[in-house]
Amino acid sequence: MSETLSTDHAGRTLQGTSEAGDARTASPASPRPARRRAGRARLRLEILLLAGPAVIVFLAFVIFPVILAAYYGFFRWKGYGAPTDFIGLTNYKLILADPQFHQVLYHNLFIVVLSLIIQGPIAVALALLLNQKIRGRSVIRVLIFVPYVISEVIVGTGWSLMLQDSGAVNDLLQHIGLGALKASWLSDPHIALWTLMGIISWKYIGFAVILMLAGLQSIPEELFEAAAIDGASYWQIQRRITLPLLGPTIRIWAFLSIIGSLQLFDLVYIIWGQYVASTAGTSTMATYMVQEGRGAGNYGYGNAVAVVMFLISLIIALIYQRFVLRRDMQGAVTEGRK
Amino acid sequence: MSAIAVEAAPGGKPVKPRRSREVSWGNPLTYFIALVFIAICLAPVVYIVLGGFRTNSQITKHPAAFPSPWEFGNYLDVLKSATFWGEFANSTVVSLATTIGVVVLGVMVSFVLARYDFAGKGALYSLFAAGLMFPMTVAITPLYILVKDLGMMNSLAGVIVPQIAFSLPTTVIILVPFLKAIPEEIEEAASIDGASRLGFFWRMVIPLSLPGVVTVGILAFVASWNSYLLPLFILNDQSTFTLPLGVQAFSSQYSVDTAKVLAFTSLSMLPALIFFSLFERRIVGGLTGAVKG
Numbered sequence: 001m002s003e004t005l006s007t008d009h010a011g012r013t014l015q016g017t018s019e020a021g022d023a024r025t026a027s028p029a030s031p032r033p034a035r036r037r038a039g040r041a042r043l044r045l046e047i048l049l050l051a052g053p054a055v056i057v058f059l060a061f062v063i064f065p066v067i068l069a070a071y072y073g074f075f076r077w078k079g080y081g082a083p084t085d086f087i088g089l090t091n092y093k094l095i096l097a098d099p100q101f102h103q104v105l106y107h108n109l110f111i112v113v114l115s116l117i118i119q120g121p122i123a124v125a126l127a128l129l130l131n132q133k134i135r136g137r138s139v140i141r142v143l144i145f146v147p148y149v150i151s152e153v154i155v156g157t158g159w160s161l162m163l164q165d166s167g168a169v170n171d172l173l174q175h176i177g178l179g180a181l182k183a184s185w186l187s188d189p190h191i192a193l194w195t196l197m198g199i200i201s202w203k204y205i206g207f208a209v210i211l212m213l214a215g216l217q218s219i220p221e222e223l224f225e226a227a228a229i230d231g232a233s234y235w236q237i238q239r240r241i242t243l244p245l246l247g248p249t250i251r252i253w254a255f256l257s258i259i260g261s262l263q264l265f266d267l268v269y270i271i272w273g274q275y276v277a278s279t280a281g282t283s284t285m286a287t288y289m290v291q292e293g294r295g296a297g298n299y300g301y302g303n304a305v306a307v308v309m310f311l312i313s314l315i316i317a318l319i320y321q322r323f324v325l326r327r328d329m330q331g332a333v334t335e336g337r338k
Numbered sequence: 339m340s341a342i343a344v345e346a347a348p349g350g351k352p353v354k355p356r357r358s359r360e361v362s363w364g365n366p367l368t369y370f371i372a373l374v375f376i377a378i379c380l381a382p383v384v385y386i387v388l389g390g391f392r393t394n395s396q397i398t399k400h401p402a403a404f405p406s407p408w409e410f411g412n413y414l415d416v417l418k419s420a421t422f423w424g425e426f427a428n429s430t431v432v433s434l435a436t437t438i439g440v441v442v443l444g445v446m447v448s449f450v451l452a453r454y455d456f457a458g459k460g461a462l463y464s465l466f467a468a469g470l471m472f473p474m475t476v477a478i479t480p481l482y483i484l485v486k487d488l489g490m491m492n493s494l495a496g497v498i499v500p501q502i503a504f505s506l507p508t509t510v511i512i513l514v515p516f517l518k519a520i521p522e523e524i525e526e527a528a529s530i531d532g533a534s535r536l537g538f539f540w541r542m543v544i545p546l547s548l549p550g551v552v553t554v555g556i557l558a559f560v561a562s563w564n565s566y567l568l569p570l571f572i573l574n575d576q577s578t579f580t581l582p583l584g585v586q587a588f589s590s591q592y593s594v595d596t597a598k599v600l601a602f603t604s605l606s607m608l609p610a611l612i613f614f615s616l617f618e619r620r621i622v623g624g625l626t627g628a629v630k631g
Contacts, residue, residue: 046535047450051462054447054506058469061481061503066472068480126375129368142615143376146383149614150607151564153582157589157603158386161596162401168385171401206379263475266566270586286475293479294571302479310476317471 066310073304078297091304101305104288105312107193107281112261114197116254119205124250126205127212128238141210148206156270159199160186186271192280199267204260208253215249216242251324258320262313265290285309383607390601397596412601422602424577425584429563429609432494432501432580436562439502441555444509445547449539451510452517453525463514469507474500474567482571492575501562509554516550517543556617563610581606 073091075083095101130140147155162168163185170182185195219242227237265286272282283291289309293302389397390412391405416422451463474481481500490496520543528538544551566582573579579587585606589599 043454043456043535047454047456050446050539051450054443054510055462057443057499057503058466058506061484061500062469062472062477062506063465065477065480065484068484069477072480072483126371129371132365132368134368134372140372140376144379145614146611147379149560149564149610150383151566151582151585151610153564153566153585154386154603154607155382157585157599158382161389161600162382162385166398166401168401171403202378202382259471259473263473265475270566289475289479294482299479299483306476306479310472313473313476314471 069303069306069310071303072300073307075300076298077300083300085300087300091301092308094301095305095308100283101285101288103281104283104285108262108264108284110193111197111200111264111284112258115200115204115257115261118197118201119208119257120250120254122201123205123208123212123253124243124246126209127216127246128242130209131213131216141213144206144209146206147203148210152203152266153270155199155203156267160271163195187280189279189281192272192282196268196271196282199271200261200264203267204257208257211253212246212249215246219245254324255317255320258316259313262309262316285312383604386600386607387604389597390604392597394595394597409597412598413605415598416601416605421576421584421588422605425579425581426606426609428494428578429581429606432497432565432569433559433562435494435498436501436505437555437559439498440505440509440558441551443502444506444513444554445544445551447506448510448513448517449543452514453520453535453543463510466507466510469504470511472504474504478567478571481568485572490572492573492578494573494578496572497565497569497580500568501565505554505558505561508557512554513547513550516547520546552617556614560610560614563613 072083074086074088076085076087076090077083126144130137130144164170165184165187169185173181183191185191223241223245224237227241232240263286264284268282268284268287269290272280285305286309289302289305293299293305388405391408391410392403393409396403396405396409447466451459451466485491485496485500488496490499524542524546525538528542529535533541564582565580569580569583573583576587585603588602592598
């Protein structure tokens with residue numbers, strides 16, 4: 001991602017100036033040549049003052065911790081004092097050999113794939129539906145965003161109460177004559193992962209729908225009108241015009257969904273707790289990291305897990321961007337150039 | 339995420355004049371499906387809110403039923419408890435400080451990235467864009483150690499500052515296109531009238547980028563209000579808990595008193611919901627520009 005964006009910006013910078021080295025003077029401030037020299041120092045000061053605070057905060061609290069994680073990952077370390085017990089790649093070897101890690105990785109991949117399969121089509125269908133000129137559209141939008149806006153803790157607390165063996169869901173099933181479907185939604189290892197999928201879909205599909213709606217609204221109305229004049233039916237218009245033009249939005253949503261699924265933590269940790277998750281079969285890489293790292297006091301190991309998780313996300317993201325998002329990013333670059 | 343960088347027109351699209359004749363009631367099936375979907379979205383929320391109006395014996399006997407009779411004691415108890423208001427205050431302080439910090443730092447650095455030319459500009463933008471690849475989950479352990487070493491454990495600042503840092507990438511990526519879209523002519527006019535670049539920044543850029551600022555501000559506020567992982571690591575002292583930690587502590591402390599847990603839970607989600615509903619149109623408007631393919 002960063003590569004595409006950086007070339008974009010480099011390209012933009014080069015386009016705006018004749019020589020790259022002269023970039024500073026060729027700023028829009030140049031109509032005042034007499035003050036150029038003093039202006040240049042002043043310009044530098046302005047850049048420093050305006051960008052400095054954000055850059056410092058960002059480097060100190062985002063980039064630095066990520067680098068630290070990579071460093072700590074090479075140590076056996078309990079979190080007190082400076083790490084001294086350098087063990088090289090041992091942590092990484094242990095992680096890759098741990099059957100429990102294989103299991104959590106499988107859970108994460110399961111969630112990635114099913115999120116795409118379940119949420120994608122539903123979100124597109126609903127967005128098409130809600131994109132029609134109907135009354136109460138703005139109210140509907142606010143309402144479908146509700147699950148996305150409330151916090152994971154509340155979602156977790158609410159659902160875990162409802163899904164208890166003697167909870168509302170089973171009670172409701174009993175009432176409507178589907179008592180046979182009653183289940184131990186949270187503790188049965190055959191069902192728990194699917195339960196988690198249901199809750200994830202419920203929580204995040206509103207976001208997907210809103211994203212798709214935003215994408216749909218940027219398709220020029222004239223296209224639909226022209227197609228309608230040419231005698232295309234509603235479904236033909238959706239299949240031939242809407243879906244292809246919605247492609248970039250769908251692919252961007254899928255990217256966000258994949259990264260989110262790989263980093264899933266809050267919901268699992270809140271609903272299943274850090275110890276039950278592994279027996280119910282819903283633990284993820286992130287809960288494994290917290291359990292084996294901070295929970296067990298092995299901070300070095302925990303950091304190594306974080307690094308593995310990051311690398312897996314990065315590799316998947318890069319592959320995705322290389323093969324799927326590539327055209328979109330190029331489109332983005334040209335469109336962004338105003 | 340990076341792709342959100344695509345294009346954000348200030349203020350989103352101009353609102354089309356409403357041609358009321360064209361808004362028909364449309365297909366009843368559309369409404370039916372929309373209603374079913376809304377019902378699925380809202381049912382658990384309604385369950386939480388209504389559950390707070392029931393007694394524990396009602397909940398035990400019929401887990402899925404309406405309150406009968408309505409019981410207001412749970413909500414009153416929560417509203418009278420110092421714990422709830424303490425956590426409410428902590429959440430408010432953290433969310434407001436995070437929002438202000440993100441907006442101030444974000445607008446400043448985005449302005450530089452959008453309107454100045456200097457060596458390393460592309461690299462700086464890429465650095466922030468790459469930040470989207472570092473979710474807090476990955477960095478949480480070292481972040482916790484860093485905050486501990488800085489002596490900010492159990493202080494709200496220990497949550498606020500890292501949250502600002504982690505919200506910067508999204509903010510920069512949404513705001514830069516907004517600031518770029520301000521026409522050059524306005525800047526030239528300002529400069530002819532004797533305004534310096536900073537004067538232009540204060541008098542013109544801030545007001546003109548307001549829609550984008552509102553969007554990132556709301557996103558930052560809601561994210562901070564709901565944030566769980568970071569407070570979980572940083573705040574161990576009950577008096578510093580924010581509401582998400584409070585909800586969890588409360589629900590394990592009063593695990594027998596389901597009704598009160600539900601009342602506590604629904605009161606703690608109200609502020610974010612209200613805040614979001616008030617500004618929802620602006621967010622979708624802002625994103626409409628941002629996710630354009």
